[in-house]
Amino acid sequence: MSDATILDAKNEEHEAVETTGSVWVRATTLSVALSLAQHFAPIGDLTSSDIRMVQTDGTMTQAISAEITELDIIRQINRVFDDLLRNQVDLDIESKRVLYVNRWALYS
Amino acid sequence: MSNESDIFEQIKLYLPKYLTPTQTEDLYEELKKFPDFTTYYWDSDEFREQLLQGDGWRGFVVIDFGTGDRKSVSGMIVSNSCDIAMENARYYPVNILFAPLIKLEGYLDRLREAGRTNTQIESVAGNIRKQRCTNIFYLPGCPGSLQESMILLDDIHAHPLQDFLGRERLSLFTLSQPAFYIFLLKLSIHLCRFREDVRRFSQAV
Numbered sequence: 001m002s003d004a005t006i007l008d009a010k011n012e013e014h015e016a017v018e019t020t021g022s023v024w025v026r027a028t029t030l031s032v033a034l035s036l037a038q039h040f041a042p043i044g045d046l047t048s049s050d051i052r053m054v055q056t057d058g059t060m061t062q063a064i065s066a067e068i069t070e071l072d073i074i075r076q077i078n079r080v081f082d083d084l085l086r087n088q089v090d091l092d093i094e095s096k097r098v099l100y101v102n103r104w105a106l107y108s
Numbered sequence: 109m110s111n112e113s114d115i116f117e118q119i120k121l122y123l124p125k126y127l128t129p130t131q132t133e134d135l136y137e138e139l140k141k142f143p144d145f146t147t148y149y150w151d152s153d154e155f156r157e158q159l160l161q162g163d164g165w166r167g168f169v170v171i172d173f174g175t176g177d178r179k180s181v182s183g184m185i186v187s188n189s190c191d192i193a194m195e196n197a198r199y200y201p202v203n204i205l206f207a208p209l210i211k212l213e214g215y216l217d218r219l220r221e222a223g224r225t226n227t228q229i230e231s232v233a234g235n236i237r238k239q240r241c242t243n244i245f246y247l248p249g250c251p252g253s254l255q256e257s258m259i260l261l262d263d264i265h266a267h268p269l270q271d272f273l274g275r276e277r278l279s280l281f282t283l284s285q286p287a288f289y290i291f292l293l294k295l296s297i298h299l300c301r302f303r304e305d306v307r308r309f310s311q312a313v
Contacts, residue, residue: 068133070120076139081293083142088242088297095232098222099215099260104172106215107181107208108257 124285138286143238148287149250156279159204160189162288164247164254167277168206168267182209182280184247184259186295192269203266207259209247212236215258242298245291253280261298 091099099106127135138145159165168183183206185192192204212233219229236246236258249256283291 067129068136070123070132071116072136073123073132073139074116074119076136076142077289077293080139080142080290081297084239084242084290084293084297087143087238087240089235089240090243091232091235091241092228094222095219095224095228098218098224099210102215102218103210103260103263104177104179106210106218107170107179108211108214108255 135285138284139289142286142290143240145286146248147284148248148281150282150284152282155282158189159185159192159194160282161185161187162283162291164209164250164280164282165206165277166280167272167275168204168208168265169271169275170208170265182254183207183265184209184245186264194273198269202269204269204272205264205266207245207261207264209254209257209259212246212256212258239290239294242294245294247281250281261295 090096138147163185164182165185166180166182168181170179170181170183171177172179186205186207187203190196192202216229216233219232224232235241236244237248239246243261245259245261247254247257247259
């Protein structure tokens, strides 16, 4: 993907977090943090990090970096987590019955 | 430091520390495609001999609770990688937690046999492929080693590590970084509910 496309995508994200949904973003960020924290042992020291916070003040007077940072990765993980929560569905009863009744035979 | 940036700094500790700018960009792009991304597998033999969380292996044994029957199956490792690392000294028996693989086409065939309409079957398949079913983790086909499959997150079995290591076994796949993250998120959502709506404390007086 070209840099321009990435920048466009990032701009869309930045605009998105300027909305009232930013509260939800923070809430799900915490949820992701809690989820991830269960699976990894803490490593490294905080002082060696060089995460760069991209400005989303709403004034749009500061330049937005086109470089993908760890913050962008976190935002995407956050988005995936949000997507999984919002769009989750259950199999209908009959489809679930067929799956579980035939489970043993379906093992590959 | 603001609360938000503090949270980001904390989360950053759980991201890989060794990503190059290109790898960071690739990871970003793949996550951004979710739920339509396709690079589920890491095309490398670097860790083929290691047992990693999210790996697919042939050689697990599943036991039917009702009948006691045993069956050799392919499965995906649910245990975290550290707990089953072969290089770690063991002073107690260790189990590998795994979920048996189920071929998606086989399941869809059973739905047809049960009289489900094509529309209903396509709806089920679509939800599975987009990872929308919380108790199912979808696995697309991996050329040469895996047909399109899925695992049930409520169908987790234990296989003693030493027994598994002594068996004839075959590595089927290793999840890519974005697929691994999605697996962890689905596993967490399925198993952990911080908001379970149960008041586990005394009523205030």
